[in-house]
Amino acid sequence: MRFEVEAEDGHARAGVLTTRHGAIETPVFMPVGTAGTVKGIRFEELESADLDARIILGNTYHLWLRPGTEVIKAAGGLHRFIGWDRALLTDSGGFQVWSLGALRKITEEGTEFRSHVDGSLRFLSPEVSMEVQAVLGSDVVMVFDECAPGNATHEDTERSMELTARWARRSRTAFDQLQAAGADTGRVEAEGLSGAQALFGIVQGAGHLDLRRRSLEQTVEIGFDGYAIGGLSVGEEKQVMFEVIDDIAPRIPADRPRYLMGVGTPEDLVEAVTRGVDMFDCVLPTRNGRTGQAFTSRGKLNIKNAQWAKDSRPLDESCRCSVCGRHSRAYLRHLYLSGEMLASILLTHHNLAFFLDTMRGVRQSIRSGDFPKFRREFTERLSANGE
Numbered sequence: 143m144r145f146e147v148e149a150e151d152g153h154a155r156a157g158v159l160t161t162r163h164g165a166i167e168t169p170v171f172m173p174v175g176t177a178g179t180v181k182g183i184r185f186e187e188l189e190s191a192d193l194d195a196r197i198i199l200g201n202t203y204h205l206w207l208r209p210g211t212e213v214i215k216a217a218g219g220l221h222r223f224i225g226w227d228r229a230l231l232t233d234s235g236g237f238q239v240w241s242l243g244a245l246r247k248i249t250e251e252g253t254e255f256r257s258h259v260d261g262s263l264r265f266l267s268p269e270v271s272m273e274v275q276a277v278l279g280s281d282v283v284m285v286f287d288e289c290a291p292g293n294a295t296h297e298d299t300e301r302s303m304e305l306t307a308r309w310a311r312r313s314r315t316a317f318d319q320l321q322a323a324g325a326d327t328g329r330v331e332a333e334g335l336s337g338a339q340a341l342f343g344i345v346q347g348a349g350h351l352d353l354r355r356r357s358l359e360q361t362v363e364i365g366f367d368g369y370a371i372g373g374l375s376v377g378e379e380k381q382v383m384f385e386v387i388d389d390i391a392p393r394i395p396a397d398r399p400r401y402l403m404g405v406g407t408p409e410d411l412v413e414a415v416t417r418g419v420d421m422f423d424c425v426l427p428t429r430n431g432r433t434g435q436a437f438t439s440r441g442k443l444n445i446k447n448a449q450w451a452k453d454s455r456p457l458d459e460s461c462r463c464s465v466c467g468r469h470s471r472a473y474l475r476h477l478y479l480s481g482e483m484l485a486s487i488l489l490t491h492h493n494l495a496f497f498l499d500t501m502r503g504v505r506q507s508i509r510s511g512d513f514p515k516f517r518r519e520f521t522e523r524l525s526a527n528g529e
């Protein structure tokens with residue numbers, strides 16, 4: 143993997159991340175494909191000019207439990223299994239296991255939990271996570287980490303963060319051994335690239351800035367291809383989230399991509415770009431699409447509302463996606479209330495188009511030196527007519 147920053151505007155950066163499965167312009171939004179599918183949308187649509195998603199997420203925890211590594215290995219890796227030839231990033235499973243709450247037991251060695259699929263007792267560790275991600279053959283692998291709750295005390299957070307640092311080192315070692323052993327199923331000899339997977343470290347420390355800084359130092363000392371800020375959007379105040387990003391993002395080595403995990407709304411994305419973040423993922427556009435909520439340039443729109451019953455306008459009058467080009471709010475509302483699966487499909491498509499197009503606008507404005515103006519107008523429009 144190669145990363146080049148090509149333009150800067152304040153802390154905001156526009157660059158290109160070159161992976162063995164294509165070049166990705168940053169800042170980038172990555173749709174989440176939990177179980178080997180971005181829910182509610184076909185891969186052809188993700189590739190279409192409408193969306194043009196260059197990288198999507200896969201979920202180690204879910205894919206490991208079902209269909210399991212044997213099935214994916216037999217297919218020749220996750221790219222081949224799902225029929226996606228663009229870039230893939232896989233998370234480590236750490237966050238999913240963490241979110242099981244009382245159902246899991248964390249020790250120095252790793253995390254023991256019961257599978258939500260069949261109730262069997264499973265064990266996930268840095269080594270297992272790296273093995274699974276090698277079988278998946280994703281282009282970007284995440285270290286196995288532990289996440290402290292947003293409101294964790296200093297003492298609890300410190301313990302969790304130190305464990306994350308030890309797990310990061312074990313992840314690095316296991317990853318390097320697996321690469322050397324040729325375990326990675328996604329190896330592609332691309333021009334100027336080694337063909338290997340990239341490994342990202344994760345900075346933890348909840349809302350405690352001193353711990354966040356120490357976590358960053360420890361992570362950079364180990365050395366990774368990119369750095370993620372994890373453990374945000376887990377119940378802390380939004381102000382705390384931005385304090386952490388403000389403080390940490392600019393301290394991440396400038397020549398490495400900075401990835402804010404699991405965040406957020408379109409305005410969160412723009413605000414984090416302002417603070418120097420390059421990569422994002424979030425389930426909001428797909429999940430909310432399935433529950434009848436559209437993200438638009440004028441704020442959120444709930445398609446269930448009676449006020450749209452006879453409204454012939456598209457979801458977003460300034461959106462150029464194929465859903466807005468063809469269908470009215472009235473029709474989408476009818477589909478949703480009728481329980482038609484097409485409602486989820488169309489809303490998901492529009493929401494992803496809106497997130498991806500917002501990032502396109504962000505990139506263009508950084509390159510042309512107009513990012514502050516873009517940010518101001520974007521924010522003003524959002525609050526003008528939101529519900």
Ligand SMILES: [Zn+2]
Pocket residue numbers: 457458461462463464465466467492493495496
């Ligand atoms: Zn649209």
